[in-house]
Amino acid sequence: MNQPDFTALKEHNTGRDQFVHPDFYLIDELLTEEQKMIRNSVRDYVKREISPIIEACCQEAVFPHHIIKGMGEIGCFGPQISVEYGGGGLDYISYGLAMQELERGDSGIRSTASVQGSLVMYPIFKFGSEEQKRKYLPKLATGEYMGCFGLTEPDYGSDPSGMVTCFKDMGDHYLLNGAKMWISNSPFADVAVVWAKDESGIVRGLIVERGMEGFSTPEIHGKWSLRASATGELVFDNVKVPKENLMPNVKGLKGPLTCLNSARYGISWGAIGAAMDCYVSAVNYAKERKQFGKPIGGFQLQQKKLAEMLTEITKAQLLVWRLGTLMNEGRATPAQISMAKRNNVDMALHIAREARQIHGGMGITGEYPIMRHMMNLESVITYEGTHDIHLLILGMEITGENAFA
Numbered sequence: 001m002n003q004p005d006f007t008a009l010k011e012h013n014t015g016r017d018q019f020v021h022p023d024f025y026l027i028d029e030l031l032t033e034e035q036k037m038i039r040n041s042v043r044d045y046v047k048r049e050i051s052p053i054i055e056a057c058c059q060e061a062v063f064p065h066h067i068i069k070g071m072g073e074i075g076c077f078g079p080q081i082s083v084e085y086g087g088g089g090l091d092y093i094s095y096g097l098a099m100q101e102l103e104r105g106d107s108g109i110r111s112t113a114s115v116q117g118s119l120v121m122y123p124i125f126k127f128g129s130e131e132q133k134r135k136y137l138p139k140l141a142t143g144e145y146m147g148c149f150g151l152t153e154p155d156y157g158s159d160p161s162g163m164v165t166c167f168k169d170m171g172d173h174y175l176l177n178g179a180k181m182w183i184s185n186s187p188f189a190d191v192a193v194v195w196a197k198d199e200s201g202i203v204r205g206l207i208v209e210r211g212m213e214g215f216s217t218p219e220i221h222g223k224w225s226l227r228a229s230a231t232g233e234l235v236f237d238n239v240k241v242p243k244e245n246l247m248p249n250v251k252g253l254k255g256p257l258t259c260l261n262s263a264r265y266g267i268s269w270g271a272i273g274a275a276m277d278c279y280v281s282a283v284n285y286a287k288e289r290k291q292f293g294k295p296i297g298g299f300q301l302q303q304k305k306l307a308e309m310l311t312e313i314t315k316a317q318l319l320v321w322r323l324g325t326l327m328n329e330g331r332a333t334p335a336q337i338s339m340a341k342r343n344n345v346d347m348a349l350h351i352a353r354e355a356r357q358i359h360g361g362m363g364i365t366g367e368y369p370i371m372r373h374m375m376n377l378e379s380v381i382t383y384e385g386t387h388d389i390h391l392l393i394l395g396m397e398i399t400g401e402n403a404f405a
């Protein structure tokens with residue numbers, strides 16, 4: 001892999017991203033001035049710092065480390081975490097809008113922010129000791145520390161309850177053994193929030209730091225998806241974890257699953273960003289590209305695709321706005337979040353595929369963002385609970401019957 005020349009890319013590509021979001025139902029009128037300001041500030045950042053370089057990052061499968069500081073400065077890490085610990089203290093609609101704009105840039109960039117805010121800062125904020133909060137959260141908010149979240153294992157993905165990673169109490173420390181798989185940000189993370197079983201088989205959360213002996217983070221190569229995001233393993237070979245690194249305030253699988261609620265909520269907004277980018281590109285292309293003597297946008301078949309895309313985006317926007325309101329009131333249920341994550345990622349993937357067709361052969365090139373979004377969304381529909389798992393969560397909510405096992 002080659003490191004792209006970021007300076008040259010920015011010089012060449014700055015100003016090319018002229019994105020304006022579709023707002024067919026005037027949903028902006030439901031947003032506060034502060035929410036719109038946050039949305040616009042993240043959008044400007046994406047246009048300036050992400051759009052000019054992202055295609056090259058994906059082509060070369062490189063995570064652009066230099067963006068971390070700027071993402072911290074505009075408040076993308078832990079916008080929903082209390083300001084007392086360095087977070088943004090923002091409401092959940094603002095958080096969602098930030099994720100939407102980042103994922104409009106690229107799902108891998110949104111992933112980096114989701115993991116940092118919802119899966120590393122959130123568990124430390126919610127379940128950590130006061131010392132842990134003071135030690136880690138302010139540095140995670142600025143990006144001085146980057147974090148990752150280890151739940152999935154090679155043999156336990158959808159069913160994390162079977163995890164085999166475990167730790168023993170050795171008196172003055174814990175001894176951690178096992179491995180985690182498919183971990184976003186692991187290759188460069190300074191800290192890992194790791195879910196492991198204690199000697200009674202109860203799932204607990206530990207904060208593991210890079211540099212602890214026996215802890216390694218090999219990178220997973222060869223992905224066709226989320227190529228601008230670094231994914232890896234977490235390997236624990238008799239790692240001595242200080243006792244003060246156990247998060248004291250949660251026991252059981254509800255610990256990691258509570259964090260997933262926040263991250264899945266963010267994805268339900270993020271997917272709209274990817275969908276909107278594909279839709280806007282498809283509208284522009286359909287108006288410009290001529291075949292049989294007229295713009296292809298003048299043919300009914302292309303209009304059907306565009307009309308259905310806009311309809312689905314509008315429905316998804318209304319879904320997340322209402323869900324965000326329920327989140328702000330503390331009334332959103334895990335099943336409601338599952339519905340939004342499942343629907344909106346599937347919607348975005350469908351729109352990416354339709355947009356790809358509208359772009360004809362050009363749709364498979366890096367001239368347009370379509371194929372990159374489409375490939376990214378193949379991960380997004382699998383991580384944070386697969387499409388099937390979210391359907392089963394809804395099925396259980398409706399019937400009261402558990403169809404998982």
Ligand code: TGC
Binds near residue numbers: 110159160161384386
């Ligand atoms: P089950 O017996 O149903 O539940 C165990 C305990 O957890 C509680 N619970 C929840 N609590 C909070 N929020 C939720 N969403 C919860 N769902 C369940 C439940 O009440 C119970 O509590 P208690 O007190 O009775 O012990 O658990 P189960 O073993 O039957 O599994 C349920 C299932 C399948 C829904 C769950 O395990 C699941 O969601 N599986 C999918 C796994 C998953 O999403 N993994 C994601 C890994 S992280 C990731 O992908 C990051 S990608 C990051 C990026 O790059 O963006």
Ligand code: FAD
Binds near residue numbers: 148151152387
């Ligand atoms: P499996 O669980 O093996 O599922 C395979 C198929 O079987 C799926 O279609 C699934 O829906 C289906 N299936 C499973 N159980 C049932 C059932 N009961 N009924 C019907 N169908 C079923 N994990 C982390 O912990 N941290 C991370 O940061 C992280 N980042 C990731 C980044 C990427 C790029 C990817 C691809 C994954 C990441 N993951 C992460 C892991 C992700 O959460 C898992 O891939 C996901 O939970 C699915 O697990 P699995 O891949 O083992 O698939």
